[in-house]
Amino acid sequence: MSATPPLIEAITRSLHHLAARQRVIAGNVANNDTPHYQAQEIAAPDFSALLAEQLEGSRAVRVSHPAIAASARMLALGATPPRDTRITRDEEVSETKPDGNNVSLEDQLLKLGQVQADYAALTSIYRKQLALLNEAIGH
Template sequence: MAISDMPMLSALRTKMQWHQERQRVLAENISNSDTPNFRPRDLVEPKFDKAGNTSVTAGGMGSLPMMRASGTNILPTGGSASFNQNSRVGYETRPAGNAVNLEDEMLKVSANQMDYAAATSLYTRSLGLLKTAIGKR
């Protein structure tokens, strides 16, 4: 078994790849903040089991692939298209139909950056410990 195939390192690598893709999606949200009718998107965070593998769904259908979460919600029956489904008071869709809130997106970007830094630090330290264990350091 290769060192990179170890469950912990594989989980950290998956997490880092997820953070990289999420950073790209959040940057798209920010860059389209003035685009009419644009809805912000985000990624579904991968879930891991105790072994470090992506977790199995409740129905036992296997692991979930990384997918984009839609920023739009399904309208309730009888609802109008102008109804804002956002649960936060004070944040609403602008008249042009754009629902990007720059403050929220920038908070997500900074939190994502810190989480990515933590994952890369753990990955680097894990590799260092493995090198020490096999006498390469």
Template sequence: MLSKLDRALFFQEQALTLRAARQQVLAGNIANADTPHYKARDFVFATALQRALSNRGSEAVRLATTSPRHLAGSGDVAPTAMLYRQPGQASADGNTVEMDVERSQLAENSIFYEAGLTFLSGQLRTLSSALQGQ
């Protein structure tokens, strides 16, 4: 039963996780708008979602150990390949953050995140009413 619920909600879970990760990347770009030589970064959401859905994004990174007393652990991997954003106009200090672009991407991502939450809430309400037999 739980595996069926997990499968039903897997897409939205992955989409919301990637939207949250992208929000952090965009916020990092905005936070570094005045940092000399900072290169704005982003990732292609559709590619990252496709990778996550095909389970290729869940590969764990094995940490190298040089002593038997080291913990094996696993490292966190980025949701997808991070890309550098190409600026429309070069900055004198080498910074590639364009605030208008970052703000619009942040707003767009926020709207899609809220839409995903709304859709997920609807799915959960539907599943809940189906389980209750109403």
């Protein structure tokens, strides 16, 4: 079991996810005019594992995302290994342009707004949790 309180650990995981999601959205926006570019999305963290860890203590079974590696033949054909295995093709696109690009700036800006709202909520909860911890230890 971790020495970090479960709520702080969950907030930390969420903030890391939001940072990664913001990078993916920025990449989508940057490739808005790239022919045949497909919008990407990042998988949300699995908080059921965190809950199971807290409920079962150190006996919790950890399941991680599958590791994807490019084979030598794939590299010879020009494939590049993925940087983050949680990044997938975005299946919730509203349109595809004639050049095959399916990035919609409107969709990406809506997602970015959601990231901003989630970040504000998480940082507010984090501040309140730290204030409670400081109050508990008498600071």
